[in-house]
Amino acid sequence: MTINKKYFLILLILITLISCSLNESETEGYLSGQKEIFYLNSDQSSSLTAILAKSTTIDLPTSKLNKSESEINHTLSETFGIYEIDDNSTDVNYSIDLGSENKNVYFIYTNKDTISTLPTSTSNAKQTFKQESLTNIKTLSNNFQAKHFESNFTRPKLTKSTKMFKNNNELVDNNQFKLNIWVDENAYGAECNDGKCITEEIIEFFSNVFLKDGNNNDIYDYVTNIYGEEWGTHSYIDLIEDTNTIDILLFDIDNDGTPSQTGGVLGYYFSKDNFTRDAVSGSNEKIMFYIDSYLLANSSNSDGVDDGVWEESDFFPQVMVSTLAHEFQHMIHFYQKNVARGITTRTDTWINEMMSEMTEDLVAFNINNPGPRNILGDGSAGNSDNIDGRIPVFNKFSQDSLTVWGNSYIDYSTVYSFGSFLLRNYGGASLLHTMMQNNLTDEQIVTASLGNSKTLEQLIQDWQTSVVLSKHTNAPSGYIYNTGDWINSTYNGVTYKLGSINFFNYNPTLNLNQTHTTQIHSSTIVQVANDKNGTFETNITKDANTMIKVVVEPVIEDNI
Known part of the structure; x- marks a missing residue:
C-alpha cells in the first residue's frame, strides 16, 4: 500500500464528534459554532481543520x-x-x-x-455533512492544565484475534491494559471554585465502573464482549500504535458552571486523537474520550434538588456512567468499521448513535444503572x-x-x-x-x-x-x-x-x-x-x- 493510500483515512473517514446533550439548544449551538478542543500536549499550538458532522435540512419534493x-x-x-x-x-x-x-x-x-x-x-x-474548521485549540500549557490519575492496577488485555471474533475468555498474551484519568485543574482541588469539583472519591468510582480487576464486571468487559476491541493492529502510518491504554479527560465541556447554563454536553469521542500529530496537529495521540466534569460532580437528584453531598446514586453520576458506555461504542465503532475493516465511508x-443508545440499554442492569428507560434494578x-x-x-x-x-x-x-x-x-x-x-x-x-x-x-x-x-x-x-x-x-x-x-x-x-x-x-x-x-x-x-x-x-x- 502506498503512502498516499495510507493517508486516505484523513480525507474519507469522518472524524467523529459525539456529544450527548441535556438541552436541545445547547446541542444545536454546539454544531452551529466554533468549539474549543483540548489536547494533552505541552508544545503544540496549531489549529485543526477537521471533518465535522453537520446536519442539513431536506427539501420536500412536490408530486x-x-x-x-x-x-x-x-x-x-x-x-x-x-x-x-x-x-x-x-x-x-x-x-x-x-x-x-x-x-x-x-x-x-x-x-x-x-x-x-x-x-x-x-x-x-x-x-449530507459539510466540512467545518475547529479553531481555538488549547494546549495543557496554555491556560489549561490537567492532573493525571492512573488506575490502581493493570490487567491483561485480550488480543485482536480474540476480541474481534471472540470465542472464549482465554488470556493469550502478557500485555497489560491501563486506564488513565485526566482532570482539569480548574475542576479539582484548590483551583476549583464552582462548587462542582472532582474528588478522589469520584475518580475512584468513575474509573472502577469503567475498568476494574476481574472479568465481566465493568463497562469495558461488557461492551468489548459484544463488539470487539477499541484499538489494535493496523497498517496505516497516520494512525497511532496500540498502547493498551485508554485515557479519559474530565473537564467542564460547555461551561456548565456558569449561571446562564440550563444544560450541557455529557461527553464525546473525537477520533482526531487516534491520528499521529504529524497527520492531525490537534491530536492527543491517545485512545481517549472526554467527559463533563461539572455534571459528573453534580449532586442534584432528578428533581433538581441539590443536597450538596455527592453520592454514586445521584442522578447525574448515574447519567455519566451510562455516557461512558455510549461513548465507548463510538470509540470501538471507529476502529472496528473504519480501521480494522478499512471501510472508507462513515456509518x-x-x-x-442508535448503537450507542442500545449499548446503554443493554448494559444498564449489569452496571447497576437505570439506563435510557430510567428504571433501576x-x-x-x-x-x-x-x-x-x-x-x-x-x-x-x-x-x-x-x-x-x-x-x-x-x-x-x-x-x-x-x-x-x-x-x-x-x-x-x-x-x-x-x-x-x-x-x-x-x-x-x-x-x-x-x-x-x-x-x-x-x-x-x-x-x-x-x-x-x-x-x-x-x-x-x-x-x-x-x-x-x-x-x-x-x-x-x-x-x-x-x-x-x-x-x-x-x-x-x-x-x-x-x-x-x-x-x-x-x-x-x-x-x-x-x-x-x-x-x-x-x-x-x-x-x-x-x-x-x-x-x-x-x-x-x-x-x-
Whole structure:
C-alpha cells in the first residue's frame, strides 16, 4: 500500500464528534459554532481543520396526487389485530369486523419517502455533512492544565484475534491494559471554585465502573464482549500504535458552571486523537474520550434538588456512567468499521448513535444503572408518571424522523426508541455484534442483520405498532416491549438483561391523536376507534408513498 493510500483515512473517514446533550439548544449551538478542543500536549499550538458532522435540512419534493381507489376489508380473529395497508391507492375504503368484544383501533401512517400530501380519514365511528474548521485549540500549557490519575492496577488485555471474533475468555498474551484519568485543574482541588469539583472519591468510582480487576464486571468487559476491541493492529502510518491504554479527560465541556447554563454536553469521542500529530496537529495521540466534569460532580437528584453531598446514586453520576458506555461504542465503532475493516465511508449518524443508545440499554442492569428507560434494578415496566430517561421526549416528539439527524435530544430519544425495539425482538447482544462486525454503513446495517427480508419502512411500522401495544404483556411475537419482567440476552457467555418498557407509563404519555407529518421515515399514530365493537368503516385519503398499519387491541381497564 502506498503512502498516499495510507493517508486516505484523513480525507474519507469522518472524524467523529459525539456529544450527548441535556438541552436541545445547547446541542444545536454546539454544531452551529466554533468549539474549543483540548489536547494533552505541552508544545503544540496549531489549529485543526477537521471533518465535522453537520446536519442539513431536506427539501420536500412536490408530486401530483394521482387519485386511485381501492377497497380493503379485514375480520379480527385473534386477541390482537395487525394489518398492513401497503397500497398505492390514494383513496381507500376500509372496513374491519371487530367482533362482539370492545376494541381500540389505531392507524399508523408511515412515510416511505418524503410525501407531498397529508393523509386523512373520515369514519362513521442520507444526510449530507459539510466540512467545518475547529479553531481555538488549547494546549495543557496554555491556560489549561490537567492532573493525571492512573488506575490502581493493570490487567491483561485480550488480543485482536480474540476480541474481534471472540470465542472464549482465554488470556493469550502478557500485555497489560491501563486506564488513565485526566482532570482539569480548574475542576479539582484548590483551583476549583464552582462548587462542582472532582474528588478522589469520584475518580475512584468513575474509573472502577469503567475498568476494574476481574472479568465481566465493568463497562469495558461488557461492551468489548459484544463488539470487539477499541484499538489494535493496523497498517496505516497516520494512525497511532496500540498502547493498551485508554485515557479519559474530565473537564467542564460547555461551561456548565456558569449561571446562564440550563444544560450541557455529557461527553464525546473525537477520533482526531487516534491520528499521529504529524497527520492531525490537534491530536492527543491517545485512545481517549472526554467527559463533563461539572455534571459528573453534580449532586442534584432528578428533581433538581441539590443536597450538596455527592453520592454514586445521584442522578447525574448515574447519567455519566451510562455516557461512558455510549461513548465507548463510538470509540470501538471507529476502529472496528473504519480501521480494522478499512471501510472508507462513515456509518450513518443515526445508526451510530442508535448503537450507542442500545449499548446503554443493554448494559444498564449489569452496571447497576437505570439506563435510557430510567428504571433501576427492576425488570418490569415500572410505575406510571416516569419523567426521566429517553422515553418522555420520544412520547412528546414521536413523529420525529428516524433517519434525519439534527443532533438534538429529540433525535437521541427517537433512535433509542427504535433501537430498544430491535434489541427486544431481534436477539439483543448478538444483534449488536452482527451490526458491528460487517462492512455496511447505511440502513443495511439494520436490515441485513435481522435475518428476514423486511425493509426499513416495514420495521418502522413494526416498531410503532409495538409502541402502541407496549401496555400489554402478551403482545404478539415480533411486537414485544413488555413481558412484565427482564428479557435475557446471552452472548459469548455473558448474560445481559433488558427491562420491559410501557410507553404509557411515562410523562408525557404518548399522543394518540397526532397531526400528520411529511418527514421521511417518520410515523403518525392516530386512534380512530375507542371502545368499539362490530364493524368499523372509514375512508382514507393518502399519498401513494404512505404506508398504513391497522392495529387493534383489546380494551383494558387501565388503558390510556
